[in-house]
Amino acid sequence: MSAVRPSETEPFDPYGPERALAYSPEDATFALFNDYATGRPVLRHGIRIPVPTEVRATWQRSRTPELTRSAGPMETIEGYGIFTFPYGPVSMGVPESGKFEVRTYGERILSLEPVTGFKSRRILTSIAGQPISDGALRIERLAGNFSAAHAAAYLAAAESAAGIEVPEGELWVRALAQELQRIYNHVHVLARLAEAASQNVGAAQTHALAEEMLRIQGSIFGHRWLFGALLPGGPRRHLDAADRRDLGRRLNLHSEQFERLWELFLGSRTFIDRIQATCPVRREEALRWGAVGPTLRACGVAWDDRLRVPVTPYNDLFLELSQESAGDALARMLVRAREVQSSYLLLEQMLDRWPRDPGRLLSPAPPVAPGRGLARVESPSGDLVYDVTASDGRVTRIGMRAASQANIPLFARGLRNGVFTDFHFAWESFGLVFAEIDA
Amino acid sequence: MDPAGLLLTVSVAAFFVGAALGPLGRRGPYLGSLVGSAGLGIVAVLVLAGGSVTGATWAGPLGDVEGLTLDPLAAFFALAAALVWVATSVYSLTYDDRRSPLLAITYALTLGSIALLIAASDQVLFLIGWETMTLASYGMILQAKGPGERIFSAAFVFLAFGEASTLFISLAFAGLRVGTGVFAFGPHLGPGDLATLVFVAGLLGFGIKMGIAPFHLSEWLPIAHSSAPSNASAVLSSTLTLAGAYGLFRLVSLLSSPPLWWGAVVLAIGAISALLGALFAAVSEHSKGLPAYSTIENNGLILVALGVALLAQSDGVHELYVFALFAAFYQALAHAIAKTGLFLSAGYIEHTAHTFDLNSVEGQAKSGSRGEFGGTIIATLSLAAGPPLAGFVSEWMVLEALFQSYRFGQSWVEFVGLLAGAAVALAAGLIVVAMVKFVGFSMLWRPRPSGAGPPESRLGGVVGAVGAMVLAIGVLAPWILRFIAPAVSGFAGSSVAAPVGQLLAVPDGWSILSGSPFGILSPPMIPFIVVAGAAVAAGYYALGRPRPRRRVPIWMAGSPPGQPGETYTSFGYGTGIRIMMRSVLSTREVRAETGESSGAGVDPVAAYNVDLEVFDAFKLFYEALVRLGQGTSAVLKAAVMPGRLGRYLAYILIVVLLVVMYVAAFY
Amino acid sequence: MPTWIGQAARNGIVTSRYPAEPATDAEVPETARPPIPLRGDAALHDGVARCPVGAISEEELDRGKCIRCARCRPAGFEFRGPVEASTGRRAELRVGSAAPAGPGLVEALPPLVGFPRSLHVFLVDAGSCNACNLEVLALANPLYDSQRLGIFFTSSPRHADVLLVVGIPTPEMAPAVLRAYEALPAPKAVIAAGVCPISGGAFAGTPGLLAGLEELVPVDVFVPGCPPAPVEILDAILRVHGRARTAGGD
Ligand code: SF4
């Protein structure tokens, strides 16, 4: 394990000189975000990070029955006896709707092409013209299990665009919600992996642990999925001292239980062997195709938005970067498990140093252009970018690049030369969510 | 000449008369073959029921009396061949409506020469028949459609192996002649170096024709690479190998007291052939290559049974000796008939789907011909050893014989038996994959193509009739075993009884017993049990609460089913085996970049051609042969056209004489 | 040395007692249940302007539209309605100002014919946010353990009795939903889980999307909620069976 804390003085550039092109706001056009063509917007602190490109999800937003897949496969494969194995859009292996077209001569996956857009709810376009607060209702429901990250990024971008001041307490609530949800999602991934590996007792116990996190969220915020928890201008619920004590107690139990389960998983050879070397992503590939989040950190790149672009309260809290180098499903799970541990730690620090409610009013990040805000947060699956243009308190344009959009090409590439039975381990290990790909 | 002898003579002659009528039309040779095979079959039945029959005789060029005769051993093979030929000849009358009359002529000549060699009373006539058979079937392969070079090289390989086989057989016969002093089949050759020479040369010579390892190439390649006409492939695969088996059986029957290692060698070669044949069949995508590989597997099983018989003979385990012999004979019979059905079915598929590639055959199941459908299912089930069919009974007998190798005195023989048992069991499993693939991808799993031609009901009818035969040979096995007992006796040199008897409540004579008893099988009871089971189920269904039938469309994970290019290929069905058995098959993936197409994304999209190749090491040998063939092709093409057969007959005689003189001088 | 067995034993039985006993606060937060206009007509009147999805009118509250955002709480709405809010008739999701606070709001449906024994359920995501999917999947975890009630999830509609649809049907998914419905052998039932398939929920009125699942297939049970909690979905599945907690039941 390596713990890297980037220094503010030394610009860190994980992407190599050819990727570190100068940023100008004009690069980050709306089309860039919405259609995910190449673009390299920059962030605060002078650190440049390209918006990972190559997410070729240029689906149609009109009511055409035709689905647009990613702009053609990454490779075309022909050969004797080779056929396309269609998987989806409705399969129990992936509980969401999305399709994969696998080229194979049987058993082995020669290439895999995800076809997305089945769940396109036209959310981003439908928000245009709505008040910022109403837009938040749809953004939370863009991807239910990443609702806190999406809401936080959207609100930050919208507040920056509209110049809305935010009470400090609200920012702490946003961070708290995100960390709770990060734990839920990572634990859920672990449960799904265990399920795929037929570790039935482990899967049941881990699912129960994930459910417990939903119940914690439900009792704190009144909603199991944190919908409505984060609002522009102020939280639906402030945490008083008793709430914090109660939350701290439940989180302690939760983390103890997690440690026990994780130790058992690490001791289970069948489980470890099954995910080791499954769906590997090489470092160069991850950088070239723009991987984010645990996928990126699992192949040796030290990048976490919470450390690289820290906003209140993250810039006051200690966070250890989890990093691995093997790039396979096991490495991704190891990264996730350590992030669960670091999230418990973050939550503990937050509960200890909770600001006086509602706290001072903070001005939002300066807009990148008049009326236009950009924000990125580390969602459970990785870097999430929102680009919101607003005027008169209403959203006029909105762009978004989700972690799953960035990572799905890596999933597809990693599975090449794998076998059919690798599919579920690979899919779960990336933590991909079709809902945020399709928006 | 008694009437039976006259019928034998006329039958053999009918093939050649038919061939001679060839220039007048295609029907002549096929009708001649039909008449000839029917007659031959009748004589064979008479022989098995009553005893040897002698037809025309004359003085041979070397002074020996030679002529046509059918003893029970020959009659068994004549009967099996006749059953096949009646079917293929009727089939050919409909199937062959497009090709040159040369196909019909060479077809009749091939059949006639096999009939001749089976009915030959001595070695010279046998060799003349043998060589004619090789040349005539060479001519048959040349009638294939497709790229000329490919056909010629396939035919060349066939001819090269054929001549090699003739040479070895000549050597074996010469040894026999030297040892016994006569050309006629009859006197036995005692043990000794000469017997060993005869045995080894004979095993090589006939083994090449049977396509056993390491000569399996000679079996599949000419058929698969030439895409030979289907009536031709059926004859090539079913009865040419039958002729090889006959020759081997005849030769071995003339060698008394074999040493122990003969049996072990035959057993080992048989087991390896069975395994290789089954393995390659499972990964073959060619609707005729696959049955051809399966022929290798079956011939391997014949050798396994023969090997066990020889071991038992030299070890003095008489009961096992007899049982294994019956197994070998039954395996030969079962395979010949079922394989015919498969090849005729491949021809039917080719007729309607215009392809030999199982990947692109569209399902025939709904195209109308019930005979074709039923016949193919029965034939494939039989070859996959499904009860109660012919192949099931014969494979059961072979395995039963093999499992009793513990009775042998020496532990190394038991060990060979054990290894062979494992190989045969694996082969039995693999061949199921091959057969499911054949019937599944040609008949069951795909909808009928919209543009399919009208069903050829007559072709289908023949396949159906063959299927009925396969069923009968399976269910009526105890009676057929008794019927062919004279043939086995002829081989063993003493009268033996069929291994049938009684156990439990099954009526006497309805069961096959191996050992006393080691295992028991009653094929006639299986239909009773099946019918009884079905009756119970039907009764339960009729008397019970009526359950609504819930019928719903296909579900393909929400995608529209039946999209082009989205169906499982037969290649994909076999890939598991390609990967699992990669050490034997030398499986490797060959990936070639075929260019870049620029997608809408940022990076250009690479295009690849990916092939998963399996590799038969013996192909190297084949490639060398072809290179040789290309060098001499012009000469050969001119020399071996069917019109110059006379020269070749003279050549055989010269070869035989030379070898006889050489061996005589040596000993 | 820790073992899985020991781990399982340490935690004991965690399975919900629903439906033998009412849903607990842990299972469905008592502040996240179906809304009730506590202040009657006045609440409805004040709520109209607050509701972002138009679930409130002067006459009634439409739970089939309510995304439980709680914006109407200041107008006098409380979120303590019965967990057993699923219903076989769309109209029953519309409640007037007199809606009682306690359980037993909705009449029990007569059991749908043809499912005498266990129920096999096939989940189709027609365009959800994934929260509904996860809540349905949660039914299989040991805390809810739907198998104890004879409810099983299948991987093909051909083996299922019930089609459980979540999410608002997108035009891209509509053909697949129809295919799944057709592949379901009769007798069959359809459950629309969550307000998305009922009315479009938060996305109602988006151009290009379908107005609801009823545009595609007949719906037998409607489950309000965004997302409905696992026990609310359980209640709906049991309703298909005629085993739901009934009106006024304990
Ligand atoms: S909770 Fe329901 S009724 Fe109340 S405002 Fe929100 S959507 Fe409307």
Ligand code: SF4
């Ligand atoms: S009803 Fe709510 S939770 Fe369910 S899919 Fe729709 S938005 Fe998501």
